[in-house]
Amino acid sequence: MSQLLDHGRAVLQSQPFSRHLGAELTVFEPGRAELALTVADHHRQQHGFVHGGVLAYLADNSLTYAGGSVLGDCLTAEFKINYTRPARGERLVARARVASAGKRLAVCTCEIVALADGEETVVAIAQGSIARIEAGKD
């Protein structure tokens, strides 16, 4: 396992909310990050699909990781998500990548797929900006 992935997993474990949801960091390399989640009952909404809030969490956090892979310690300044299909299946994977990066800001995109019976369906796509955390930042 790479040192970067090792470090990323340690950060994820230090996020109580990510542990509460059961997120796993499966890829973390310069320009790219992947978060996965094994779907459990407590991730669902009233119709049995995965709640949009779970997808929004995966978008937010995978975008932050993608940005962080090139910027270091950072946070998501903003993002936008389009839900494309109801999310069902056993597992969700959020694949984020850096579309453009400067010294302090990276614009990243993310695709979230649901895996059901070995088939992948795109359930959401997202786009956002990730800002490096700076000493003295307002």
Place this chain on the structure above:
Amino acid sequence: MSQLLDHGRAVLQSQPFSRHLGAELTVFEPGRAELALTVADHHRQQHGFVHGGVLAYLADNSLTYAGGSVLGDCLTAEFKINYTRPARGERLVARARVASAGKRLAVCTCEIVALADGEETVVAIAQGSIARIEAGKD
């Protein structure tokens, strides 16, 4: 308590993810909805602030409720969130309202505030579109 609020709370209780996070529906009336959350340790990220994913959940779900207050059974098609301040404090409140509504689609906005020691701070604002669920919809 109004019948609409009563109904909205029953729907929220039927969302396992909302129960998992501890969300409460505090306002639900035509054109307006408010979700609240008492902050617990499992809502946090590694720096002790509330995780952006929790705010994204509150945005997503309060926008859906605002849209649902005029459209009936519906879902969030997409939304965008800007994080404005680190979220700390005891409680979060997401206030959503309908900005414009047709028969099948409502555009809604939301402001999320954190309450700490009796002071309110805006920690995120969001905007999105909510679509009515229709029989036979693709």
Place this chain on the structure above:
Amino acid sequence: MSQLLDHGRAVLQSQPFSRHLGAELTVFEPGRAELALTVADHHRQQHGFVHGGVLAYLADNSLTYAGGSVLGDCLTAEFKINYTRPARGERLVARARVASAGKRLAVCTCEIVALADGEETVVAIAQGSIARIEAGKD
């Protein structure tokens, strides 16, 4: 006329694209800006409504002005726009305000209305982040 409005109008006149479209700055004060446009044939799309690109320009530029009213020289880093109604009428007005501001970044929102026969219709709403231009910024 205030000095700030005076200055803002001089900047607008120095934007060839804003002159090309015929935009006017009608309000510019701390935390708030308003751009207006008298609709002409060259602003339309194929169905006779104002083209979404004109509304997107008004959103982009009014958000920049709102942010600039508190940050000084700045640019729009990103924004999101929802079109709410077809835009018809004689005049468009984009009203933008600062929702939250730090030293380097402001999050702003905007509502665009169309005026037809003395009636106002909200035709789009937008939300975005405005960044201060800094020497040496990447």
Place this chain on the structure above:
Amino acid sequence: MSQLLDHGRAVLQSQPFSRHLGAELTVFEPGRAELALTVADHHRQQHGFVHGGVLAYLADNSLTYAGGSVLGDCLTAEFKINYTRPARGERLVARARVASAGKRLAVCTCEIVALADGEETVVAIAQGSIARIEAGKD
């Protein structure tokens, strides 16, 4: 030239605003559309770069075309744009594609590049939803 591209160009010519800006449709095939623009002085802002409103127009319209390539007559319901670099150069190209499509709605993404001295720079990326125009739509 394909019939679809032929049709798309006729639609573009019937948009007075697109003619006013000088946009050209260079690709239009199922799932994909490309708009281009030769940069002129009237496209600029006060620092000499292409105005963000021009990029927002290109995003809006190329997303609509991408969606229209699979949905037929349609309009952009909403979109989000991140500006990644100042836009300079002789020509802009907006490349849009369908990320996911149903019968009535398509989610599309777009990348806008500026060409200067034979080099391409990504100056903006966008994401939005395109809705089919229906008889009786509210």
